[in-house]
Amino acid sequence: MKITEVKPFAVWVGRRNQMLVKIETDEGIYGWGESGFSGRELGVKGIIEHYREFLIGKDPMSRGALWQEMYRSQYFEGGRTLTAAISAIDIALYDIVGKKLGVPVYELLGGKHRNKVPVFATTAGPYGQEMIDQAKEFMEMGINAFRLSYDNMDIQSGGLFEPRVSIANSAEWFIEARKQLGNQAIIGVDYHHRLNVAETASFCQMMPSHTLDFIEEPIRDETPEAYEVLRTLTDVPFAIGEEFASKWQFLPYIERGITNYARVDICNVGGFTESMKVAGWAEAHYIDLMPHNPLGPICTAASVHLGAAVPNFAWLEVAMARASNDYGEGPNFEIYPEQILLEGNGYPLPEKPGLGIEVNEDKLSEPFKFWEAPHPHKEDGSHTNW
Numbered sequence: 001m002k003i004t005e006v007k008p009f010a011v012w013v014g015r016r017n018q019m020l021v022k023i024e025t026d027e028g029i030y031g032w033g034e035s036g037f038s039g040r041e042l043g044v045k046g047i048i049e050h051y052r053e054f055l056i057g058k059d060p061m062s063r064g065a066l067w068q069e070m071y072r073s074q075y076f077e078g079g080r081t082l083t084a085a086i087s088a089i090d091i092a093l094y095d096i097v098g099k100k101l102g103v104p105v106y107e108l109l110g111g112k113h114r115n116k117v118p119v120f121a122t123t124a125g126p127y128g129q130e131m132i133d134q135a136k137e138f139m140e141m142g143i144n145a146f147r148l149s150y151d152n153m154d155i156q157s158g159g160l161f162e163p164r165v166s167i168a169n170s171a172e173w174f175i176e177a178r179k180q181l182g183n184q185a186i187i188g189v190d191y192h193h194r195l196n197v198a199e200t201a202s203f204c205q206m207m208p209s210h211t212l213d214f215i216e217e218p219i220r221d222e223t224p225e226a227y228e229v230l231r232t233l234t235d236v237p238f239a240i241g242e243e244f245a246s247k248w249q250f251l252p253y254i255e256r257g258i259t260n261y262a263r264v265d266i267c268n269v270g271g272f273t274e275s276m277k278v279a280g281w282a283e284a285h286y287i288d289l290m291p292h293n294p295l296g297p298i299c300t301a302a303s304v305h306l307g308a309a310v311p312n313f314a315w316l317e318v319a320m321a322r323a324s325n326d327y328g329e330g331p332n333f334e335i336y337p338e339q340i341l342l343e344g345n346g347y348p349l350p351e352k353p354g355l356g357i358e359v360n361e362d363k364l365s366e367p368f369k370f371w372e373a374p375h376p377h378k379e380d381g382s383h384t385n386w
C-alpha cells in the first residue's frame with residue numbers, strides 16, 4: 001500500500017475553523033485526521049503541504065517511522081505548529097491501518113481496557129447558582145466529574161479580565177458548589193492560564209481543602225519551575241498538558257511530579273504515536289490521562305480510541321455543545337455523517353475498522369475564515385491571556 005495523496009482542509013464550520021487532513025492510498029483506503037492548533041490553522045496547512053512532498057509514495061503501515069521522518073526532517077525540530085501537523089497525519093495513518101486490517105484503532109494500541117470511555121463535562125453558563133444547577137443536571141446524567149464556570153468577566157468579548165476580582169468572586173461560588181454537590185462530585189476548574197503564581201495560590205487558599213479536585217492550567221506552561229513553586233503553595237491537584245507538543249514537553253511535568261492528571265491533546269502532542277508514549281510514561285508515575293477534546297468529531301474519535309487502550313485513564317473532556325443538542329449547536333451530521341456520540345456518561349467503543357467516523361468531503365467547501373481569539377486586557381489596559 002502506498003500513499004497517493006495528502007489533502008489538508010482548513011474549513012469554517014460555523015463557529016470556528018477546523019484543520020483536517022485526508023490521506024489517500026493506491027488501495028482506495030483513506031484516512032482522516034485533525035489538527036489541534038486552533039486559531040492558526042493556515043500555519044499547520046502549510047506544514048502539511050511540505051510533508052506531502054515526501055509522504056506520497058510511502059507505506060502508511062510504517063506510521064511510527066513516518067512520525068520520525070516528519071519530526072526529524074527539518075533542522076528546526078519540534079514546536080506546536082509542526083507537531084499539530086504531524087498529529088493530524090498520524091491520526092489519519094492509524095485510520096488507514098485500522099481499515100486495512102479490519103479492526104478499530106484501539107486494537108492497534110494493545111486492545112481495549114474498558115467498555116466505554118468516561119467523560120467529564122464543563123458547565124456552559126455563567127458562574128453562580130446556574131452553574132451549580134447545571135452540574136446537578138450532569139450528575140443526573142451520571143456524569144460526576146465536571147469543570148465549573150468561573151468569573152471570566154468580559155473575556156469572551158475581548159474586554160476586561162482582572163484576575164483578583166475573578167478569583168475572589170469565583171472562590172465564593174466554588175465553596176457553595178461543594179456544599180450543594182457533595183463529595184460524590186468531582187469538581188474542577190480550568191483557569192485557562194489566566195493567572196500568575198501568586199493569584200493562583202490566593203485563589204486556592206480562599207477555599208477549604210477539597211473544595212476543588214483539580215485545577216487546570218492556572219498559569220502558563222513555559223516554565224515548569226513556576227509550577228513547582230505553585231506546588232508548594234497549594235494542595236489542589238494539577239491537570240496540565242493540553243498545549244504540550246511532544247513527550248519532551250511532558251517530561252518535566254511527569255518526572256518532577258508537577259502534574260497529577262495528563263491533559264494529553266492527541267491532535268497537538270503528535271497523534272497516537274506520541275500519545276501512547278506519554279500514556280506509558282504517566283502510568284509509571286501513577287498519573288491518569290484526562291485528554292483535552294475541544295475540536296471536532298475526529299478529535300473525539302481519536303481520543304476515544306486512546307482512552308479505550310490505556311490502563312491509566314480518568315475522564316475524556318466532552319464538548320457538550322457538540323455532544324448534545326441541549327447544550328448548543330449539536331453534532332454536525334452534514335460534514336460528519338458518521339461519528340461517535342456520547343451515551344449517558346461515556347462514549348461507547350466503536351466497532352468499525354479505523355476511527356469509526358466518516359467525513360463528507362463535498363461539504364468541506366466552506367472556505368477558511370480568519371478568526372481571532374479574544375484579546376482581553378486588564379483594568380490598566382495591559383494585555384492578558386485569553
Ligand SMILES: [Mg+2]
Nearest residue numbers: 190216217242
Ligand atoms: Mg484547558
